[in-house]
Amino acid sequence: MSLDLPDFTPVHILVAGDVMLDRYWHGGTHRISPEAPVPVVRIEGDESRPGGAGNVALNIASVGGRATLLGITGKDREAEELEQLLSDKGVSCRFQRHELRPTITKLRIISRQQQLIRLDFEDGFNNLATRDLTSAYQEQLGETDLVILSDYGKGTLQEVGELIRLARSAGKPVIVDPKGTDFERYRGATLVTPNLSEFEAVAGSVADDDDLAAKGVALMAQYDFDALLITRGEQGMTLLQRGRPARHHPTHAQEVYDVTGAGDTVISILATGLASGMPLDAATQLANIAAGIVVGKLGTSTVTLDELKYALQERQVAHTGAVTEEELLEALELARARGESIVMTNGCFDILHAGHVTYLEQASRLGDRLIVAVNVDETVRALKGADRPVNTLWRRMTVLAALGCVDWVVPFSEETPERLICRLKPDFLVKGGDNDPDKIPGARCVRESGGEVRIMQFVDDCSTTAMIKTIRDSELHGKTP
Secondary structure, three states: OOOOOOOOOOOEEEEEEOEEEEEEEEEEEEEEOOOOOOEEEEEEEEEEEEEEHHHHHHHHHHOOOEEEEEEEEEOOHHHHHHHHHHHOOOOEEEEEEEOOOOOOEEEEEEEOOEEEEEEEEOOOOOOOOOHHHHHHHHHHHOOOOEEEEEOOOOOOOOOHHHHHHHHHHOOOOEEEEOOOOOHHHHOOOOEEOOEHHHHHHHHOOOOOHHHHHHHHHHHHHHHOOOEEEEEOHHHOEEEEEOOOOOEEEOOOOOOOOOOOOHHHHHHHHHHHHHHOOOOHHHHHHHHHHHHHHHOOOOOOOOOOHHHHHHHHHHHHHHOOEEOOHHHHHHHHHHHHHOOOOEEEEEEOOOOOOHHHHHHHHHHHOOOOEEEEEEEOHHHHHHHHOOOOOOOOHHHHHHHHHOOOOOOEEEEEOOOOOHHHHHHHOOOEEEEEOOOOHHHOOOHHHHHHOOOEEEEEOOOOOOOHHHHHHHHHHHHHOOOOO
């Protein structure tokens, strides 16, 4: 299947929420102040970036989507600078400006790529009338594909319940990045994206993945959410949808440099993917990959379309061929997120012959991806005798992985592959010969998860055991086979 991303250019997303200006002062640190035990930073440069809901809108624009941003600012130089930064990147800004409140600004002092201190300049916008913002929101709804509500608790979304109601009445999906413990405010949202701390503050602490899923499902029912996406730091993400099993996506971060704004990237790429027609699970996987990119950058950052394409291609190349079980699980998440169906078979495959190749090619045509599970050397000996296998596990896996019809080759050490099959849950489990479909190891798990079990006939007169016997008989009689 093609790795091309959807065309994001037709997408138009309405973002409403707390906007802020993030400033960075950079400089070297070479001594401690004589006045106090603090480092002295000699400022050598400065930069400004949109933060909060502004960063959400900027991430949408950076991958080619259109974003309209609604927020509240002061009537000051910071608001002008913020709007200019966003407009230069193609974001349409509709700010409600107030003379008596300053634009929320956060100043970070950076030295040697480390944040030393953050200074916040803000009074917030709580208790201010937001009728103008709601009116602008209603005007934009008809032209938008999807709504993001980015709540940082600064007062812009005081009427968030009304904004959700208006969007749902207009048939627009609403994704909320929440703040605080009052999830009643977000009742009826399509998707809510708390981090694990925010989730536990509302649902209670979780013991394991099953507990997380159970409490998440209860929370969805309580507040009428269609879905929950819980971001879990180094543990990745968990997606919960009504009537579907939980999907746990491992993290894609290679090295965590700075988590500032990572949640903004997640919700923006998730929303852009959904608005472009991607299934929710696929959009979640894309958002997860985007988060892995952005945490490797310093400060509030965005991810580009080229970075996403490269990351997808890199992961695809890295996780095909001979793999470990854990590598295979990760690769399957990507494949399933793209809507690909999975076929699985297993065997010793000691000496690969025409019968094997024909069988594997036929099996691969049942779906998009083919997994071949291979017995380790010890179980081959137990099945075939002390003089087998002729080829070691590594050699057998290498040959199988070279076949164009095979996507992944994975070893298993148990007597049967039942545990592995039950863990992978392929869409099709394939065996050859005269096997009874009801007695094939793993068949029950596959059927229970909605898959099928198929039996295929081997090519006549093709057998590894027969080939070995022919070779040995020829050697015994001094003939060349």
